[in-house]
Amino acid sequence: MSLLSLQRLTKNFGGLTAVSSLSFDVQPGSIVGLIGPNGAGKTTVFNLITGIYLPDQGEIMFRQSSILGMRTHKIVSLGIARTFQTIRLFQNLSVLENVLAGCHCQMRSGVLSSMFHTRRQRLEEREALTRSVRALDFVGLRAQAGQLARNLSYGNQRLLELARALATGPQLLILDEPAGGMNEQETRRLVALISKLRDTGITVLLIEHDMTLVMRVCEKIVVLEYGSKIAEGSPETVKNDPKVIEAYLGTEKEW
């Protein structure tokens, strides 16, 4: 039984078909990579899954029920968290508060209990703090908890986004180019983190241009070109698929 299932998903922007009848499944506990040349529609797929765009056709099933047409925050609370290709942190807030944002959907206190700091509210607040610190600890940013997010290095900002996504308590984590802008050492740490995530039972779907990273961590790879799936399978199969080679390197005739 798959955790996430895309069924014949199509999205048009005016005359451009960004995603065309795309289907694939993500099995629970796996790490799946979505790759393809620039403009292949990878980020659009992520935006469809997280409810930022509404597909023109097709169905998105998460844990056997449709999440089509749900608002993003609702999808997040169901258990799909994401990071962004261009870093989107709350730049003027502290690192800790950025992670607390992720805890928001698991908290209940409303306006009145917030205004009067009821017992339950204070208890909930303490729990959220603990969970946030744990998430920061996981990505190795605990020492920077009090800093402003904008003062972190680029690589650490990516990790902070990851921590924020983790704090939502996701079953499926969607990472949009998590290694973008990272140096080699930071990328190695990220690979270790992603594997560790999977070991804690979180399923990962990621877009990445760093092929060594993709080949190293992903169990299954889906290749997109012009919005359509051209290959799917283990890193080995995909690497040797003539269509994939053609998409990435061009055909022999062009040489």
Added chain:
Amino acid sequence: MIRQLKTIGIAAVLFACLPLFLNAYWIDVLNSVGMYAILGLSLNLIVGHTGLFNLGHAAFYAVGAYTAAILNTKFQIPVLLLLPVCGFAAGLFALIVSKPIIHLRGDYLCIVTIGVGEIVRIALINDVFGITGGSNGIFGISRPSLFGFVIRTPLEFFYLIWAFAAITVLLFHLLERSRFGRALNYLREDEVAAEGSGINTAHYKLASFVIGAAWAGMAGNLFAAKMTIISPDSFTFWESVVMFAIVILGGSGSIPGVLVGAFLIVGLPEVFREFANARMLVFGAAMMVMMVFRTQGLLPARPRPYAIPALPEGEGGE
């Protein structure tokens, strides 16, 4: 923390003794400052915390004031009993008008709120439903009374207004340091990221508008009780601009900032009276200088403090 509370306590006691050394005129100036402090704090929730530009806040203030005036003069309900009713009326009005416009961004929202403010003012002048008294307004609003004690002198109003301001400060301070307050800030920083982190952005935008408006409505009630006469002249676009300036000049999202802003924007023109005709010029120039050299406001918001819990042994990663 304890020291901070002590300082605030001492400052509050000193401030409460202040009227003993002032004549009725200056006490009345302080009352105005208090009114604008409450209005500024309510607008701060919308503009400072959520980052929604609202230049029509006087509309909600007006709805509160007129609710108090109409219910008091028509049905003789004691004015202070109407406080929650006024808050509810202004909040409900905000909910209805802001629901269709709340998704607008920055400057667009700003222009629409100016429109809302003007519509309300002109509706009041045109005597809508025949209950607002047209441009003459409503007079004969009864004095407020608290446990049988009737409040009439500026000195008595000083304590009423500033007690309400103190409650506002306390409640908004607690609200700021909560899940709710943080959610508003996430929204201001990056709406897409907030939604993507599981925050119902549409809900929180509306909630901040409604709570801010409800508080302005309660301020309207106090205003009606203080003046005993209200007319559309008190709720012009200029009023909204003054409230907006208090928030921006004092420091967006900062309660001490808004209080300082209220003292400066409402108090300074009174201090500058000796400059006679040049007083608004001096005041305007002072504001310009401040905004050029201190864009974040006089007392910008400080980061919230957190007691970071120690994790049990063996937990966490690296």
